[in-house]
Amino acid sequence: MVSQTPPILVVGTGAMASLFAARFSASGLSVRMLGTWVESIETLNKFGVRFIDEDGQESAYPVEATDDPEKCVGSQFAIILVKSYQTQGVALRLAKCLADDGLALTLQNGLDNHRTLAEVLGEQRVASGVTTAGASLIEPGIVRTGGKGVISLGNHKKLKTLVNLLMRAGFEVETVEGTDSLIWGKLVINAAINPLTALLKVPNGDLLEIPPARKMMNLVTIETADVASALEISLPFSDPVSAVESVALRTASNYSSMYKDVSRGSQTEIDAINGAIVRIGETASASVDFNRMLWLLVKAMTMKSSA
Known part of the structure; x- marks a missing residue:
């Protein structure tokens, strides 16, 4: 009933x-x-x-x-x-x-x-x-x-x-008590995994099996964690790289939402993930080069597919 x-x-x-x-x-x-x-x-x-x-x-x-x-x-x-x-x-x-x-x-x-x-x-x-x-x-x-x-x-x-x-x-x-830590924790994970899976067209776990992809994933992870630190936001994990790799392993066969969006020609959330990290990181004078690279690459790919 x-x-x-x-x-x-x-x-x-x-x-x-x-x-x-x-x-x-x-x-x-x-x-x-x-x-x-x-x-x-x-x-x-x-x-x-x-x-x-x-x-x-x-x-x-x-x-x-x-x-x-x-x-x-x-x-x-x-x-x-x-x-x-x-x-x-x-x-x-x-x-x-x-x-x-x-x-x-x-x-x-x-x-x-x-x-x-x-x-x-x-x-x-x-x-x-x-x-x-x-x-x-x-x-x-x-x-x-x-x-x-x-x-x-x-x-x-x-x-x-x-x-x-x-x-x-x-x-x-x-x-x-507060959600900033949790939101940024999830952001670190999404920023490192989602755009790379979309660009490489692979499931999450493949990022661990392709050495250059794993290196890039880790570089983005560290950079995003540094932006959070510059904003005085504590992440919900002490080792960001291990946390991200753990998620990639645990969800190895999954395809990220960004991969799915790109595959069907839909708009992605790249602006609210890596794009937002770039915008906020710049205001905190933090390095955002790797996030900017992924942001622009995904934007370019989606613009090409919709042309």
């Missing part, structure tokens, strides 16, 4: 949004999904979210998907799981439907998502976190889990109820 808890709003209809929507719906919650991808919205409304678990078993869970924020008015909780370049548009849409005392939680990659949302919605209605959960979109409305992972959230007075809902949906959740 579906719970009497007000519907939870998942913003996005891609892989991660579908993963969260499926788990919430499976736990008995009413789920709304707000997106712009027409084909996905139509499929979700017709068939629900089709979720493939770790054992390859497929189950379908009902959701209500829409591209109209007016149909989501009064939403108490919105979880934002879209690409970073979509954040400004999402903020404007949420301004039409998030309750005055509601909360928008961003679990996105990259920097500046919290600031962008807070500028429109107000700081009191925005919370941030990171997640190590993974998912792959097989086709619109069909998602395969990549492992449950952990959701790490910063402290916010409105988060308690949402944390309980996330745990009810089977997510492992932890709260921390």
Whole structure:
């Protein structure tokens, strides 16, 4: 039986949004999904979210998907799981439907998502976190889990109820004093792995097997960690190189989201990852040469493919 808890709003209809929507719906919650991808919205409304678990078993869970924020008015909780370049548009849409005392939680990659949302919605209605959960979109409305992972959230007075809902949906959740360390920790990993896999067209683990690629990955890791240090941000690991290589090994057969974006000719998050490191690093007078190189190469590759 579906719970009497007000519907939870998942913003996005891609892989991660579908993963969260499926788990919430499976736990008995009413789920709304707000997106712009027409084909996905139509499929979700017709068939629900089709979720493939770790054992390859497929189950379908009902959701209500829409591209109209007016149909989501009064939403108490919105979880934002879209690409970073979509954040400004999402903020404007949420301004039409998030309750005055509601909360928008961003679990996105990259920097500046919290600031962008807070500028429109107000700081009191925005919370941030990171997640190590993974998912792959097989086709619109069909998602395969990549492992449950952990959701790490910063402290916010409105988060308690949402944390309980996330745990009810089977997510492992932890709260921390501040999210800067976690966001930069994930940024170090994404900046070192994602663009290289996109440029070389290889799964994550191949970066460890190709000596020049491994060297470049490590150089980017060290450079990004140095930018964080220049900003007086402590990373959540003491050895950045080991941390990044551990992720590459643990996800050896996975293809990064940036690889997938490049493969289908979609816009990437390179500006919010390596591009953001370049911009912020320059203001801190830190070296950003390796990040700039990857940023420009991925930009050039995507411009060529869209020409």
